[in-house]
Amino acid sequence: MSSLKVNKKENKLESSNQIDIIDECKGAATIGISGHIRPDGDCVGAVLALYQYLQKALPESKVEVLLEQPSSIFSCIKGFDRIQTQYETEQNYDVFFSLDCDKTRLGDAEHLFDRAGKRIHIDHHISNQGCGDLNYVVPTASSTSELIYDLIPEAYLDQEIAKALYIGIIHDTGVFQYTNTAPKTLLIASKLITYGFDYAKIIQETFYEKTYVQNQILGRTLLESMLLMNGQCIVSVLDKKTMDFYGVTSKDLDGIVNQLLNTKGAEVAIFLYEMSNMAYKISMRSKQRVNVAKVAAMFGGGGHIKAAGCTMNGTFHDVINNLSARIEVQLLENKQEA
Ligand code: 5GP
Ligand code: MN
Numbered sequence: 001m002s003s004l005k006v007n008k009k010e011n012k013l014e015s016s017n018q019i020d021i022i023d024e025c026k027g028a029a030t031i032g033i034s035g036h037i038r039p040d041g042d043c044v045g046a047v048l049a050l051y052q053y054l055q056k057a058l059p060e061s062k063v064e065v066l067l068e069q070p071s072s073i074f075s076c077i078k079g080f081d082r083i084q085t086q087y088e089t090e091q092n093y094d095v096f097f098s099l100d101c102d103k104t105r106l107g108d109a110e111h112l113f114d115r116a117g118k119r120i121h122i123d124h125h126i127s128n129q130g131c132g133d134l135n136y137v138v139p140t141a142s143s144t145s146e147l148i149y150d151l152i153p154e155a156y157l158d159q160e161i162a163k164a165l166y167i168g169i170i171h172d173t174g175v176f177q178y179t180n181t182a183p184k185t186l187l188i189a190s191k192l193i194t195y196g197f198d199y200a201k202i203i204q205e206t207f208y209e210k211t212y213v214q215n216q217i218l219g220r221t222l223l224e225s226m227l228l229m230n231g232q233c234i235v236s237v238l239d240k241k242t243m244d245f246y247g248v249t250s251k252d253l254d255g256i257v258n259q260l261l262n263t264k265g266a267e268v269a270i271f272l273y274e275m276s277n278m279a280y281k282i283s284m285r286s287k288q289r290v291n292v293a294k295v296a297a298m299f300g301g302g303g304h305i306k307a308a309g310c311t312m313n314g315t316f317h318d319v320i321n322n323l324s325a326r327i328e329v330q331l332l333e334n335k336q337e338a
Helices: 022-025 041-058 074-075 107-116 146-152 157-175 182-191 199-209 210-225 238-247 256-261 292-298 316-333
Strands: 004-007 012-015 030-035 062-065 095-099 116-124 134-137 225-227 233-238 267-277 277-286 305-311
Touching: 012 146, 012 210, 022 041, 030 041, 030 107, 041 062, 041 074, 041 095, 041 157, 074 157, 074 199, 116 146, 134 146, 146 157, 146 182, 146 225, 157 182, 157 199, 157 210, 210 233, 210 238, 210 256, 233 316, 256 267, 256 277, 267 316, 277 292, 277 316, 292 305, 305 316
Parallel strands: 030 062, 030 095, 095 116, 116 134, 233 267
Antiparallel strands: 004 012, 004 134, 225 233, 267 277, 277 305
């Protein structure tokens, strides 16, 4: 798989298939690993797989994971209980990894990244500009977990690492449904399941299963959804008052936007929830004709062609008007074939 390895310290652009993580971490007394705010399955899987690998391969180094608290569904991954959610941001790590995002989405850990001796990005987001000392960014990869798999020598793989990577891959591919699922993704998955973890249980319990209240909020969001542009765009919003009434947080809202997109005739789904007064987190999904990463980027966000997000300020109507205008342009440009 082709990728670009950018070595900023030596100011070199090199074409490379891979980086050697152990080489990059040689001699490091302290190594930090982080990923994006509101960590999803790929982020948690990739971070904890890398954590397990570094602990095994570099027992002399102190390896730490610094991440916003992930959903408890991921507590089945080894190392979950070692995640530090509160930490001192004035520390200087010898090496710091930003996984599944560029440094701007690390939250508080961005300070740690900036202060580190060597800063490494490993990501599959096309929007990652690669401002670390080393940037391994492969937009064609299904997930960051797939990239981490490539970087771990087979001798170090074990059941727990395989499970972490498998969880990452199923979450970013929608259990191998989305078009980011490549033949290579399935080959990797087939190797991972040879390690003997209960993959059916993992898919059910981390991907499909919802709590009662999560299903209630999903139902309510579907019920209150609206169709725009002759049904080509479906939108739903959840305000803070409703979230508080049901006692749900952002972690309870995964999967809602995908369910909206399952509506026949909808090309794009937009799901917004209110983070604070007049501030919304936006998730967008697309079937074919709209590049939602392009739309999200116009409002300071990013993501992938068919799955992207951003945060926006204003009233719900402002936000929807701004987004739908951009979506409509693309729908008109890429008219449905007769
Ligand atoms: P989700 O809608 O599931 O939160 O995110 C979909 C995709 O868009 C993910 O790859 C996620 O990392 C990316 N994404 C979501 N929100 C943002 C954002 O605010 N900024 C950027 N750069 N990417 C985002
Ligand atoms: Mn990802």
